[in-house]
Amino acid sequence: MAYDKFTTLTSTAVPLPIENVDTDQIIPARFLKATTRDGFGDNLFRDWRYNGDNTPKTDFVLNNPIYKGKILVGGKNFGSGSSREHAAWAVYDYGFRCVVSSFFADIFKNNCLNIGVLPVQISAEFSNEIFEAIYADANTELEVNLEAQTITLLSSGTQESFDINGYKRENMLNGFDDIDYLQNMKSEIETFTESRPF
C-alpha cells in the first residue's frame, strides 16, 4: 500500500478564491532543498502566510482560525507552473486530503493523484456557491464520495459529480499506486525495450 485509502470525506473546507494559484505560491523554490518529503506543510503558501520576519500575515486564510478542515477550495487554474511534487506534498502534509477547483493545472493534478490527495473539478457556478456558503458559515461541510464520484455541499444539498478514470479511482479507493501496477508488468516492459530503436 503506497498511501492512505480515500473513500468518503466529510469536512469543513478552507476557501482560497484566487485564480491561477501557482506552485511557487504553494511552496516557494527556496524550500525545495530537502532530500526527504517530510515537513513541507510548514511552508505551504509560505509567502502569503508569513511576513519577511516570519510573523503570520493575519489576513491570509490559513491564519484565520475560523477556517479549517481537510478540504482546500481554490480558484480557477489551481496549481499552474512547475512540476514540483513538493506542492502536492505540502498540501498533504498540512492536512488536506482533497483540493476542489473549477480548473486544475495538469501536472499538479497528476501529482496529487499520485500521492493520494483527491483533486475534484467542479463547475464555476458550484465553486462560487461553495465559496459563498463557507463565507456565510465557516462550519459548512462538504462531502466527497469517491466511489460515487460526487461532491455535495451539505448545507444546501447541491451536488455535482466529478471525473476520475476508473483505474485511478480504484487505486485511490484501495491506496495502491502506479508503481504497484508497473512492477507487475516488468517482463512486458523488458520485451518492449528490446524493440526500441534507440
Next chain:
Amino acid sequence: MSKTLFDKVWDSHVVRNIEDGPDVLYIDRHLIHEVTSPVAFVGLKSRGLSVLYPERTFAVADHNTPTINQHLPVEDPLSANQLKTLEDNANQYGISHWGLGHQNNGIVHVVGPENGITVPGATIVCGDSHTSTHGAFGAIAFGIGTSEVEMVLTTQCIMQPKPKKMRISVNGALSKGVTPKDVGLYIISQLTTSGATGYFVEYAGDVFENMTMEGRMTVCNLSIEMGARGGMIAPDEKTFDYIKGRPKTPKGADWDKAMKYWETLKTDDAAVFDKELTFSASDIEPMITYGTNPGMGMGISNNIPSADAVEGGKATYDKSLAYMGYAENEQMIGKKIDYVFIGSCTNGRIEDFRAFASIVKGRQKADNVTAWLVPGSHIVEAKIKEEGLLDIFETAGFVLREPGCSACLAMNDDKVPAGKYAVSTSNRNFEGRQGPGSRTLLASPLVAAAAAVTGVVTDPRELL
C-alpha cells in the same frame, strides 16, 4: 489512418493501454536533477527496488548550484547535501552524472540537446516542467512529478492518459526585433496560462520552419506556460544537421536506420487536431509581461490592459497589479528597472547571448542595473568566449557568471530583493519567483539588453 506527429510518437511508445485508465508509456530518455530526484530514490530504496535501465537516465546538477566560484565547496549545507545526494544516488545505481564542474554541466534542458541525448521521435521526461524544451526536435518531452521519476527509474514507464492535440500555426515573417521568445509570450498572452491545459501542442507554419533549433527550443520550452504538457515541432533538415555527430546520437548504420524513422515524423495531411489556432507573425512585436503570470504579456509599446479587457476575475487582476506596483492603462516603456537576468532553459543558449551582445556592444550597462549573465552550460560559456562576446560584455560593464538555473527560480543566492524589478529572459513571473517579493518582467534577450543599457523598459527596436 491519418495521424498527427504527436500520435505517431505517442502510439509507438504505448506498452499497454488500460481500459478506462491511462496508457503505460515507455520512456526512452530520463533526465534527473538534484531537486526533484532525491525522494524518488528514497521511495525506491524503501521498496527494495533497483533502477531498471541506468543507461537511459542522465543526472545533471543545475537547479540549486552557485553561479560563481563553482570550484569551491558549496556554502549552503542544504544545497551541498542535495548535490551530494544526486551524486551518491547516480554512483550507487550506475547513472551518468554531470555534476558541478563537469565539462558537460549546465541546465539539464540545454545540455540534453548539446550532447545528443535529445533525438526526434523519443519520449523524454524529467522532474521539471520545462522538459517541453526537447519537443523542438520532434520528441514527446514533458515534465513529471517525483512519484513518476521513481516509476521511470524502476520500470522505464509512466502512466499517462493521452492528452488532446492542438496545432498552433504562425505564418508570415517576423518583424525586426521580434525573437522566438516574443512568439512564445505572444501565444501565451492570447491563450492565457490555462488555454492549452489538457493538450499537447504541435507548432506549425513558416515562422517555426524558418526558426533555428535554438529558437524552436525557446518556443517549445514555453509550452507549459500556456498549460500544455508539452509542445513539439516536426523534425526537418535543420534538426538532423543539429543532432548529427553529437556524442550520444546514433552513429553509422544506427544513424541511417534512425533517419528512416525520423523522416516519417510529420503530421499526415488528413490528420485531425482537437483544436487548431492560427496567428499572424506580423501581429507580434517585442513582448513584455506586466503581471504575475506569463499570460499577462503585451507588446512593449502598448499600455497595461484594464481589468475588463482581460479574462478572469477583477480581484485576482488587481492583486497582481498591486504586487507589481503598476496600474491599469500605464505605459511599460520608461518604467525603471533594477535587475537584468539573461539565462535559463528558455534563453540561456548561444544565440541568446549573441542577441544580447548585439545591443550592448558599444554601449554601457546602466548604473542602476545589476545584471546577471548566466550561460546555460559550459559549452555555451566556452562559445561566448570563443566568439568574442565576453569581450563585448566586459567592455560594456557586464560580468559573465557560471552555468545553472540561477535567478530563474532563485534557489541559489541569485535572488532579486523584495520590491525590485527584474527584466528576465526566463519563463515565470510568479510572485516571489526570483526571490521573496521580487517583481519580474519576462522578455526576450533583446528587450533585456535594451533595459540593461538604459536602466528602464526600452523598445529594443530603437537600439538595433
